Amino acid sequence: MQIGEVAERTGLSLRTIRYYEEMGLVVPSARSQGGFRLYTDPDVQRLQLIKRMKPLGFQLEEMRDLLAVLDPLPGDTPPDDPAGLLTRHSATAEQACENLRAKLRVAEEFAALLRTQLKRHRG
Numbered sequence: 001m002q003i004g005e006v007a008e009r010t011g012l013s014l015r016t017i018r019y020y021e022e023m024g025l026v027v028p029s030a031r032s033q034g035g036f037r038l039y040t041d042p043d044v045q046r047l048q049l050i051k052r053m054k055p056l057g058f059q060l061e062e063m064r065d066l067l068a069v070l071d072p073l074p075g076d077t078p079p080d081d082p083a084g085l086l087t088r089h090s091a092t093a094e095q096a097c098e099n100l101r102a103k104l105r106v107a108e109e110f111a112a113l114l115r116t117q118l119k120r121h122r123g
Contacts, residue, residue: 002032006039010047017047023060025050027073046071056096062089 007014020026021037026046028037049071053063066089068076079085 001039003037009044056093
């Protein structure tokens with residue numbers, strides 16, 4: 001599939017997909033005769049994995065390291081201590097999730113306040 005379809009399926013912009021390619025996080029499986037990037041379902045799954053890491057605050061190098069364990073590409077150098085890497089990043093992911101839950105609680109409280117005020121002002 002071409003990059004436009006991949007963007008639709010992943011919810012990522014064309015620019016973001018191209019950036020991830022430039023950074024070596026994803027590589028299109030092929031190119032068309034016209035030079036268009038062509039992606040396969042595994043490529044899309046890899047982009048989905050990257051998309052899951054982004055809101056947790058993982059940096060590009062951390063993503064690259066994790067991908068070398070979770071979804072290695074041919075030629076990827078596996079990390080020296082995959083279990084240690086996964087342990088560290090698992091803790092980071094758990095902490096990031098807790099931070100996001102706390103932000104969500106605050107946002108939900110504010111939205112409830114707005115709903116309450118709206119009801120009062122409508123009569």
